[in-house]
Amino acid sequence: MKIGVLALQGAVREHIRHIELSGHEGIAIKRTEQLDDIDGLILPGGESTTLRRLMNLYGFKEALQQSTLPMFGTCAGLIVMAKHIVGEEGYLDKLDITVQRNSFGRQVDSFESELNVQGIAEDIEGVFIRAPHIEATHGEVSVLSTVGEKIVAVQEGQYLGVSFHPELTDDYRMTQYFIEEIVKPTLMIENV
Numbered sequence: 001m002k003i004g005v006l007a008l009q010g011a012v013r014e015h016i017r018h019i020e021l022s023g024h025e026g027i028a029i030k031r032t033e034q035l036d037d038i039d040g041l042i043l044p045g046g047e048s049t050t051l052r053r054l055m056n057l058y059g060f061k062e063a064l065q066q067s068t069l070p071m072f073g074t075c076a077g078l079i080v081m082a083k084h085i086v087g088e089e090g091y092l093d094k095l096d097i098t099v100q101r102n103s104f105g106r107q108v109d110s111f112e113s114e115l116n117v118q119g120i121a122e123d124i125e126g127v128f129i130r131a132p133h134i135e136a137t138h139g140e141v142s143v144l145s146t147v148g149e150k151i152v153a154v155q156e157g158q159y160l161g162v163s164f165h166p167e168l169t170d171d172y173r174m175t176q177y178f179i180e181e182i183v184k185p186t187l188m189i190e191n192v
Contacts, residue, residue, distance in 0.1 A: 001039045001183060004029040008054040010044030010076065014167035018175035032063040040070040040183035042175070043077030045129070045165050048101065051076050052091055064092050070158035070186050072178040078161035079132055086135060094159045098136040103150065115164075117145040117153055117174070119181075125171040126152065126164035133163050158186045 005015040007028035016026030019042075027038060035041070041064075043051075055061045064071070071094060073081040083090040084098040110129040116122040124145070134151035137143060145153035145162075152163040160182055166174040 001025070001179060001187070002027055002037060003179060003183065004034065004038035004041045006041060006043050006055075006060065006077075008046075008058065008060075009051060010046035011165065011167050012044060015042050015044055015074075015175070018167050018172035019179070021172045022176040022179050024179055030058075032059045035063060035067060035069065038069070039187055040072070040179065041067075042178070043071060043073040043080060044167070045075030045077060048076040048079040051080055055080070055091075061091065064094075068158070070160075070178070070183045072160045072162075072175070072182075074162050074167065075129070075131055075165055078134075078163060081159060081161050082134075083138075084136075095154060095156050095161050096138040096141050097134045097154055097156075097161070098138075099132045100135045101132045102130050103133040103135075112169075113147055113164075115145045115147070115152070118142075119144065120177045121173055124166065124173060125169040126162070126166065127168040128152075128164050131163045134161075155182070158182055 001024045003019045004027045007030050019026030080091045081094040082099040083093045086100045115124045115126045117124045141156045
């Protein structure tokens, strides 16, 4: 399968490495026309305000709002996928969640944690850098993981979102889960 990584900012190479370790082709997505050539899309971390500006500039907001591609958002990618952001309007409106930006503190408060992610593993490595958390879920959203009382991983249909950066570790199981358990079944349904 071909999995795209939105290549406007963030750890693009690291995500592509995880896609390749999962046995699939990773493609850096810089133009909206490339969306037609992929089976799923990863929206990487970075700075969510900058990411939104760049997505507006290059036409990705409208293209992704209309798209039914399976999507996986990490950190800032999670924020742009959320329908509700505390103190702001939602952006892509893909995940029916309320997100609180930078809820784990500033850059100096960054940390790593071993996470129990439902349906994947009990020892997923998560790197939290100025990370958001999911304050509330709505509708059909499934909570996959928490840190203390804070929700840090969710899934709703073909959309997966996490507060952390799995791509900054050698543990590629989150990416593998996205491809094998979300993208692949979505393709099978579309091809029936």
